[in-house]
Amino acid sequence: MAKITVNKDLASERAKCEFNVEELTNYLDGGRENTARRRRMEDKVLSVKELRDEIPEEYLSHKEKYENAIRKAVLFYKVQKSLDDPNQSDHERIRNSYRSTITSAIFKDNSPLTLHIVMFIPAIIGQGNDEQREYWLKRAKNMEIIGTYAQTELGHGTFLRGLETTATYDPATEEFVLHSPTLTAYKWWPGGLAHTANYCVVMAILYTKSKNCGIQPFIVQIRDEETHMPLPGIKLGEIGAKLGYNTVNNGFLGFDNHRIPRDRMLMRNAQVSKDGTFTAGANSKLTYGTMVYVRVLIVNNMANLLAKAVTIAIRYSAVRRQSKLKPEDPEPQILDYVTQQHKLFIGIATSHAYSRTALWLWDHYAKVTSELNAGKLDNLPELHSLACCLKVLSSVDAAVFVERSRLACGGHGYMLSSNLPQTYGLVTPASTFEGENTVLLLQVARSLVKAWQQMLNGRQLAPSMAYLADQKQLDRWDGSVNGIIRAFQKVARGKLAFSVANFEKYQKMGLSREDAWNKASVQLTAAAESHGRAIVVQVFKTETDRIASSLSPPLRKALDQLVELFTLYWALERLGDLLLYSPLSEVDVRDMQARYEELLEKIRPNAVGLVDGFDIRDEILNSALGAYDGRVYERLMEEALKSPLNAEPVNSSFHKYLKPFMQGKL
Ligand SMILES: CCCCCCCCCCCCCCCCCCCCCCCC(=O)SCCNC(=O)CCNC(=O)[C@H](O)C(C)(C)COP(=O)(O)OP(=O)(O)OC[C@H]1O[C@@H](n2cnc3c(N)ncnc32)[C@H](O)[C@@H]1OP(=O)(O)O
């Protein structure tokens, strides 16, 4: 194997690291065997030369990008399939792959099969009855059919009860007639819908016996299995170029009285019998279950994407030298600027926080799902609220800290060859898809207001909201991490109390419940956000304490520093709230600021070790700035030379336009 020459600054950073980087990687992976398994899988995928791009994706046309993505998606699927352990349950398979970022080595802008894996198959699992699962899952898992999840319409994304696509049952033929009555009823956005999928799960308003029976899922064939032509009565296309996700093939779909057999309604929850009788499910919101599942996955995805961005930015900051700290000294590494540490170390801590939170949430999701399967629905509302609030916080924080990582790389962060703009393109839509963030915060607020009323009635609260019933004052600010967590809970409680009081005041003033809710909604969403912050900080601390207890002291210390940094960062960001709702004094604030700065200093020697610990390979980082060897300038030049404009010394436009223009002939 060729010896790699590592940039000397990066090499000396690695020599400074106080803990064993491999131990950190094993900790993140959940054990040495998991690290080994992940690496074996990465080795195997990366050994397939055809999965690599010869020409960087960014220089392809829109159409070529899609065709290239499909070529690689098919090959990637085959390689993955060959590595699959058939003895694993779906739950184990998902949990075991939470640290896998290998898809990024193949697609800078995501795969056109994403929705098939992430939503089509889960929708069949969650919404299909046993017979339907038996038939459709086999076909979907073997990729005999490719599907997507078609819910959003041109006119409605958030408000599902406002969807316009109808599925009207015709008992004479035992068929549903799918129809898009208006332009705004067209499905719009589903990934893979444009030219990839031949089936989809369509969410439509069911009408039977002339009654609106709410939104129900239908499995609908949209293209011929042989020719791939759209079926009669189906209008399909691509929605066009976007900020990111350009290889995901998002599409539109309209129905012109398209008929499907009765057994294509996914009938795990609600059913329509042959004569058109509708039987409702135990809870109509079970139909929204696929979204809850994806919201849970998104938390993990945000942690992984942030780990990528911050790895690139930290390594670059160790290599990059700029300006002067002291006139007599050489230019320092930009990582020595405390402002740079402030920008970036929080990204490392945040990735750890959401990675821990995602695992905790996944286990909670699995527990509640098995209860639901046994007909016990009690914990569904709490799961919905948790999935909403953690999806919101993880997507907002990831977008902020990925963009901050990009800005922290100066001009070079603007280059596509840094892979930071594309990474931003992958995180920012998560604030919109799977439930727009404000709307989801309002869902969380709704559950908090309900909990508040339950508390006033002396009823027990769901575990994640139990702190609301803690009436005790926080008499003393002790500044410890646990003390700050309690203070965050007090903030959430105080903001909720304030917004409930406002909500009630507006109603007493004569506003309707809905108008009062709308008027109080800025405060309500702020309370929901604070509730989420309290949960993330607490889960990060307790899960780290629980899992890291057996680690070596130096690694344990490094992880504790990340937990403390994360806690102090948010305390300082939310000073106004803490001053309002906790016994924080000016002295305490100054103390926290000093501790925060000390922490940056303590983390500084470990910064490169911490991102090395994420163990994200160069092929996955796909970045001229973030590669392990730190050959930043060489790689930037190598990538620049790949620009098609550099293939010839004089471009033809010179002769055609510039020269005649400069000579006054045009
Ligand atoms: C660590 C473990 C993880 C391991 C991971 C390993 C991964 C390996 C797999 C592959 C990896 C890839 C990961 C990738 C992830 C990222 C890629 C994603 C790709 C893009 C996907 C994007 C797809 C989409 O966007 S699909 C469309 C999504 N659309 C939405 O989300 C619409 C949002 N709107 C709604 O949900 C509703 O309209 C809502 C909730 C806003 C309002 O609904 P409605 O009006 O009907 O209800 P309300 O009247 O407001 O409320 C009534 C009542 O219902 C309760 N409720 C609402 N929703 C739910 C629910 N879902 N569940 C339970 N209960 C619900 C609500 O709380 C109310 O209750 P009350 O008691 O009455 O108060």
Ligand SMILES: Cc1cc2nc3c(=O)[nH]c(=O)nc-3n(C[C@H](O)[C@H](O)[C@H](O)COP(=O)(O)OP(=O)(O)OC[C@H]3O[C@@H](n4cnc5c(N)ncnc54)[C@H](O)[C@@H]3O)c2cc1C
């Ligand atoms: C990259 C990407 C991929 C996607 N993939 C899919 C897919 O595969 N399948 C699919 O079905 N959909 C998909 N979507 C669609 C996505 O789920 C919707 O965009 C999302 O649910 C938001 O709906 P909307 O676009 O209608 O926004 P809107 O709801 O119109 O939101 C616009 C604004 O109105 C505000 N607003 C709306 N309702 C309220 C309210 N009740 N209270 C306060 N404010 C409100 C919002 O906060 C926001 O500021 C995708 C979207 C993106 C960006």
